[in-house]
Each structure stands twice: as structure tokens, then as C-alpha cells.
Amino acid sequence: MRILLTGAKGQISQFIKQQKPDNWEMIATDSKTLDITSPASVNNMVHNFEPDVIINTAGYTNLDAAEENQEQAFAVNSEGTRLLAQAAANLGIHFITLSSSYVFDGQKHAPYSESDYPNPLSKYAQSQLAGELLALATNPESIIIRTSWVFSEYGNNILTHLVNHVKDTPLTMPNNKIACPTYAGDLANVLIQLASDRHISRGIFHYCGDKAVSCFEFTQTVFKELSSLTTFNTELLASTEENKHSSLLPAYSVLSCDKLRTLGYAQSNWQAALKRILPEMITR
């Protein structure tokens, strides 16, 4: 099976590269080897490699920067996604791409299903939603996976930030933003299974962790684990309702994963993942 992977230096791609089946012949492209905003580059790559599936993990992911650089955010998350979806449609192949729980405005107070009405609060989320709509309009065979709070032992994410946090410095985390953390390795596994599954219906799917928490509760869980592994003063953590991203982030972005679960895909057990990866992370 021939797979074209984009955004190969990103967090989620690391795991796709590690966990891919042996029978996958994969070209893993980064922003230098395949800029997804370039029609010529996308078409040349797809035409020459002739993949069976395109998995797009490339994205403009900086929430704050997207407010200032919305043209770039839309170029990557919307137009880049459209170009890949179109190239896949031209070859009649599957296209899998990622989106975010932030397409919702957080007013619902119950897990969001795929049929709930999106209303993004930030330019980042608007650009992701536009990417979803363009992908589905260009290629009805597209599979869109909305996810949330992806963490792992690699790259810049909330977990690496917390582990690198200086142990004896106070830290304040918001208790008014609630979502389901997702371990990147579990998400990669789902993307691999979806790419291999010839029979799955197309459309939008939600995938995230199996327990909803606030940022503060997630940090508490991480610090509790850390304190069992090393000297760590958990009392330096405080909660707040203030957050520098307050107006850009939905207060509640919990996703219902029932649609994927009925197809046999278990949600990410993020607490088990934390227990597994933290011991190795603190020895680095």
C-alpha cells in the first residue's frame, strides 16, 4: 500500500512513521519537501508517486499567530487541504485529514457529535472548518478526524511544556477550559487503521481521549504522576479562570466519539499513556 504523508516533522506524524505497518510504502513529506499550499508541488508529488491514500497532518497550528497571520493559516489549513483533497479525487484515492474540536463554540455542555453545528471562535478554528468544508466539497470521499488536546513525548505540546516546567516554580492553569486530552500515539494508530480500511464510510469523525478534564485537572494528573517518580512539589500548582487565550478557546470542547466507537475504534486512554511515557521523559 502506498501512502503519502504530509507534515512529517509534526507531532502526530512521528507516530505514524513509527507505527506504520511493514507493507506500507510511505513517502513522508515535510514543509520543505512538499509545501501543501503549492498546487504544482502537490500535483507533481501525487502524480509521480501515485499513492493509494493521502494522510494530511500538515497544519498551521499556532492559535495566537493565526490571529495575526490569518492569510497563512487559511493558506495551509484550508487551501492546502483543498489541494490535497483535489489531487486525491483526481486519482480516485482516499484522503484523510485532521481538524479540531475548536470548530465548536463551547456553549453546548454535552459532548459534541459530528452533526452538531460548528461555530469557531478563532481564526485557527475558522481555517480548520473551511478546510473541512473544502475537502468534502472537492472530494466526497474525504475522511476528516476532529481531535483535541493532542500530547506526546515529542515536540512542543502541553505535556512536554509541563515536564520541562521548572519544578519549584509556581504554575497557574485554567479550570474553565474543558476537553479530552488525546495521546498522539493512539490517534496515529486510528489514522493508520482508517487508511487501511477499504470499507469505512467517508465524512467527519470525532476522536479524542476517554476522560474530559480542565487544563488544571490535566496538569494536576501530570504533576501527581511526576511526584510519584521524582521530587516534585504539587502544591505549587494553582487554578485560575483567566487564560491568555480566553476568548479564542471554547470553554467546553468535549467530543463524542460514538460514531468511531461503533466501528470498533476505542478512545485514547490518555491516563494510561501518561503513566507509560512519563518515566522515560523525566530521564532525558
Ligand SMILES: NC(=O)c1ccc[n+]([C@@H]2O[C@H](COP(=O)([O-])OP(=O)(O)OC[C@H]3O[C@@H](n4cnc5c(N)ncnc54)[C@H](OP(=O)(O)O)[C@@H]3O)[C@@H](O)[C@H]2O)c1
Ligand atoms: N496538536 C493538537 O492538539 C491538535 C488538536 C486538534 C487538531 N490538530 C490538528 O492536527 C494536525 C497536526 O497536528 P500536530 O500537533 O501534529 O501539529 P504540529 O506538530 O504543529 O505539526 C504540523 C506540521 O505541519 C507542517 N506544515 C506547516 N505548514 C506546512 C505547509 N505549508 N506544507 C507542509 N507542511 C506544513 C509543519 O512543518 P514546519 O514545522 O516545517 O512548518 C509541522 O511539522 C494539524 O492540522 C492540527 O491543527 C492538532
